[in-house]
Amino acid sequence: MDVSVDYPRRVAMVSLHTSPLATPGVGDAGGLNVYVAEVARRLAERGLHVDVFTRDDGTAPAEVVEVDDNLRVLHVPAGPRGPVAKEDLPDLVPEFSDRLESVASAYDLVHSHYWLSGMVGLALRRSHGLPLVHTMHTMARVKNGSRPSGGVTEPDLRALGESQVVSGAEVLTANTEDEAADLVRAYGARPDQVSVVPPGVDLHTFHPCDQQESRELLGVAQDAQVVLFVGRIQPLKAPDVLIRAVARLLEREPARRRHLRLIVIGSASGPDAGWSGTLAPLAEQLGVGDVVEFRPHAERSELFRYYCVSDVVGVPSYSESFGLVALEAQACGRPVVATDVGGLRHAVRDSHTGRLVDGHDPDDWADMLAEVLDHPAERVRLGANAAAHASRFSWSTTAAATLEAYGDALRVARRRSFITGAWFERGR
The missing domain is CATH 3.40.50.2000 (Glycogen Phosphorylase B;)
Incomplete structure (x- = not known):
């Protein structure tokens, strides 16, 4: 695909707490890892340059892994170079964000996954004016409302962080219309802020079989x-x-x-x-x-x-x-x-x-x-x-819908810049 000026050319994708290179089902790796890996790959195939930033937990073969043409995974030092419990990761968000400050200007847009990454995305939006697209994957207030008896309650800090991400992001992507409604109901998202982007499935790996x-x-x-x-x-x-x-x-x-x-x-x-x-x-x-x-x-x-x-x-x-x-x-x-x-x-x-x-x-x-x-x-x-x-769900379709969300985010950011600039000129 020839990427037009209406779409970003370079995307910083943030997945702080888990790497797209990790095996799903092990530790905290799961559907989110598959989602990030597949969408990033399909966007790269469309001509975008995608860098996925994840925390260096000591398991990566190299600091920078060239996954494919236009697609890299970069392992960011933050905290110990080893496993860190997910409940302790919020303390590492400032350090992770600081590490990205020096390279952020190379990108046109940030796409963050899960609330911890969303906090990083917010920091880069504030310091560099980068449009922010955020995918929740799961939400604290929704999980707490349906958790099993005796199950762990998601902390207030997470719910607060998610509220801040919703307030700051140009576009939020949701897997379904129900999830979009949850964003509006539980976090006050604007309906026109949410794009429904259904996930896909790897139809080459998973297919009818004997x-x-x-x-x-x-x-x-x-x-x-x-x-x-x-x-x-x-x-x-x-x-x-x-x-x-x-x-x-x-x-x-x-x-x-x-x-x-x-x-x-x-x-x-x-x-x-x-x-x-x-x-x-x-x-x-x-x-x-x-x-x-x-x-x-x-x-x-x-x-x-x-x-x-x-x-x-x-x-x-x-x-x-x-x-x-x-x-x-x-x-x-x-x-x-x-x-x-x-x-x-x-x-x-x-x-x-x-x-x-x-x-x-x-x-x-x-x-x-x-x-x-x-x-x-x-x-x-x-x-x-x-x-x-x-068979109607493919990652290529997911990537196409994600690209449209990116275009929406750029347009929202341009309007924001214009309004801010016009207000500044009038104030002078």
Whole structure:
């Protein structure tokens, strides 16, 4: 694409707390990492020069990683060169921002991801007048309103920071219309400030596949009934709901034990990291330890095979801004049973590509899983519809919508500069 003057030529993309080079599902890496990596790559393919700035945590192979033509990841020294708990990262925002001050003038626009990066973006907007586009990914006030019982409450500092970012950004991008409404309702965003930019899915990696072949490759019995969970192991993602639902299925029909399997793929994450250690004992306590298999998170090529092995993918999250796992699973032709919350309402079409469950009652989840597992023809129908539905989401489409948001931000910034300049001239 020939980038016109209506669009930025050089973009500083900020992802302070997690690198687009990190493996999703490990630590704090997740859908946000995939989003940043894919959008940055697609924008670079369109001719923009994109530099992604992330904190140097000591895991990068080099200070500057040339990912592709026009795309680099730069690792910024801030705090110790090692892991830092996410709750301690706000203290590092000033140092991170200061490090970018000397290079900020080389860019036309800042695109920040998550509130910590948004605070960096605000600093660069103030000091260099750079237009700011911000993507929340998740919001404190929304998460606190839907967190599981006993779950960690997002701090007031985060909610305050998010409010400041909303007040200062030229454009906010939201995954769905519902998220756009949350920005207006919970943070006072102006409706004309928000652009809806649906995420995509890597359709080259995730696509309809042969279940029998995949089961042979991974040593899974052909007659198994496989429920799959993929994601970070934390209360918000609620893999325990699937363990309880599987236990309910076996209570109702003990004969299922010969065939039923629940595969949980993911790694511990966040301040609740210790919680992951409760899941295996929970499975044993409920009498399903022999049915549940725990695996660490895998590279996407291996993850693709596990989607292919499954009969149904469960996404029992308490909150999701969109639900990338649901989209990846459907791209592989797998029906999804998901909680009827947030972006999952858009990622999964109820009774067409999967089923949505109201709440987290294990009996309700057992009912929905059984509907898919016990009706092969319906499972095939849902899977075919799921693949067609997911095929409409591509990262190229996401990048195109992001580019339009950039154009809007530049126009807003120009109007602001004109008004400020005119007011200054009148004041003289």
